[in-house]
Amino acid sequence: xxxxxxxxxxxxxxxxxxxxxxxxxxxxxxxxxxxxxxxxxxxxxxxxxxxxxxxxxxxxxxxxxxxxxxxxxxxxxxxxxxxxxxxxxxxxxxxxxxxxxxxxxxxxxxxxxxxxxxxxxxxxxxxxxxxxxxxxxxxxxxxxxxxxxxxxxxxxxxxxxxxxxxxxxxxxxxxxxxxxxxxxxxxxxxxxxxxxxxxxxxxxxxxxxxxxxxxxxxxxxxxxxxxxxxxxxxxxxxxxxxxxxxxxxxxxxxxxxxxxxxxxxxxxxxxxxxxxxxxxxxxxxxxxxxxxxxxxxxxxxxxxxxxxxxxxxxxxxxxxxxxxxxxxxxxxxxxxxxxxxxxxxxxxxxx
Numbered sequence: 001x002x003x004x005x006x007x008x009x010x011x012x013x014x015x016x017x018x019x020x021x022x023x024x025x026x027x028x029x030x031x032x033x034x035x036x037x038x039x040x041x042x043x044x045x046x047x048x049x050x051x052x053x054x055x056x057x058x059x060x061x062x063x064x065x066x067x068x069x070x071x072x073x074x075x076x077x078x079x080x081x082x083x084x085x086x087x088x089x090x091x092x093x094x095x096x097x098x099x100x101x102x103x104x105x106x107x108x109x110x111x112x113x114x115x116x117x118x119x120x121x122x123x124x125x126x127x128x129x130x131x132x133x134x135x136x137x138x139x140x141x142x143x144x145x146x147x148x149x150x151x152x153x154x155x156x157x158x159x160x161x162x163x164x165x166x167x168x169x170x171x172x173x174x175x176x177x178x179x180x181x182x183x184x185x186x187x188x189x190x191x192x193x194x195x196x197x198x199x200x201x202x203x204x205x206x207x208x209x210x211x212x213x214x215x216x217x218x219x220x221x222x223x224x225x226x227x228x229x230x231x232x233x234x235x236x237x238x239x240x241x242x243x244x245x246x247x248x249x250x251x252x253x254x255x256x257x258x259x260x261x262x263x264x265x266x267x268x269x270x271x272x273x274x275x276x277x278x279x280x281x282x283x284x285x286x287x288x289x290x291x292x293x294x295x296x297x298x299x300x301x302x303x304x305x306x307x308x309x310x311x312x313x314x315x316x317x318x319x320x321x322x323x324x325x326x327x328x329x330x331x332x333x334x335x336x337x338x339x340x341x342x343x344x345x346x347x348x349x350x351x
Contacts, residue, residue: 002090004244008173009114011092013180014071015107016100018187018264019079024198025148025207028191031101032145039065039105040143040152049156052120055135059116062142063109071098083258086251090244091179101145104187111184112138114177115228122170123161125231130224132157134181137221141188144214148195151210163231171232172240178229179256185225186261189218193268200275208279212286219293223300230304269294270340277342291341 005011022028039062042048048058074080074095088095096103115134118124124131135157143152192215199208232241245254256262280287 002092002244002249004169004172005092005176008169009092009176009180010110012094013092013107013110014069014094014096014103015183015187015261016098016103017074017077017079017095018190018261020097020100021104021187021191022101023194025195025211026198028101028145028148028195031099032148033102035065036105037146040146043139043142044152044155046156049158051158052116052160055158056113056116056120059109059112063106063113066102066106066109069096069098069102069106071096071103073097080260081258083254084260084263086254087256087259090250090254091176091183093180093183104184104191105142105145107180108138108141108184108188111177111180112142114180118174118177119160122167123163124228125163126160126224126227128159130227131160133217133220134224134228137185137188137218137224140214140217140221141184144192149207149210151213166233166236169240171236172244174231175229175241178225178231181225181228182222182256183259183261185218185222186259186265189215189222190261190265190268192218193265193272196279197268197272197275200278205279205282208275209283209286212276212279212283212290216286216289216293219290219297223293223297226297226300226304273340273342280342287342294341 022031042065043058043062045058048054074097077095080095087093115124119131126134136154139155140152192211196208196211196215199205199211243249246252276287276290
């Protein structure tokens with residue numbers, strides 16, 4: 001484990017492998033223990049939504065009630081790429097065998113605690129809309145698995161103070177915990193998109209529409225998670241964050257785009273095009289909402305990179321023969337991902 005990690009986050013951070021997660025809503029429902037409904041109800045209790053301290057206490061209680069999750073560390077994983085291993089090591093993530101859904105819920109609660117602790121103590125640079133999207137994403141991921149056929153009702157989100165004067169390691173703390181958040185959200189997005197695809201194939205409009213809205217909420221939370229991870233000044237990035245991404249701390253060309261959780265989400269999105277088309281014929285707004293959320297997430301990623309290194313700084317993926325800017329690399333991925341989805345229909349204004 002990298003020496004700096006225990007100073008900025010609770011590590012190791014256990015997660016399931018994305019390929020071990022349930023494949024659709026039916027599998028989620030079959031895997032969800034009865035205790036999950038009570039845990040979800042506790043997080044949603046209105047008495048715990050009046051302030052950040054109360055919400056933080058409620059999430060801590062929920063994690064304690066879930067208890068230790070029996071699991072074993074994954075070793076010698078033939079399905080793991082070297083780039084994924086590099087990313088996991090850099091952020092203290094461990095892959096575990098066990099009950100994948102419970103491991104996922106535990107990781108969601110752990111990641112939620114990580115951001116709430118910072119927000120309650122130090123504030124955040126997120127605007128009100130991004131903060132709402134981030135918390136709503138977690139609310140959805142903790143509550144939806146208890147009954148994946150129904151969409152959780154949005155909950156009140158306590159406001160958060162603005163970040164104060166930065167302290168040492170503030171930037172790195174938000175960077176590491178923000179990436180824990182993003183990986184959990186990526187897994188949640190994969191669960192939702194795969195559930196949509198299976199439901200559409202079965203002609204189940206209700207479950208498909210639910211999964212689509214969950215996917216949109218999670219994608220909006222991904223946008224906010226990127227902003228949270230990038231809640232640091234350019235000076236903090238250069239002094240605290242960038243050294244952890246380059247030799248000798250990290251191998252050359254390390255990139256989160258090669259993380260297995262992101263790759264699993266990309267595979268799910270690529271396979272979901274027909275499902276989105278089918279659902280768009282029945283729920284026209286669903287596709288537009290998701291496309292807008294996905295596009296905004298890539299724009300947020302570009303904004304974070306531009307804030308830290310400018311629009312022309314080479315990507316960490318660049319080779320000695322290539323000097324593609326980081327922002328340009330992300331734009332290329334944005335076009336590819338959004339291009340896998342059908343075009344959203346627009347109302348005919350001349351009718």
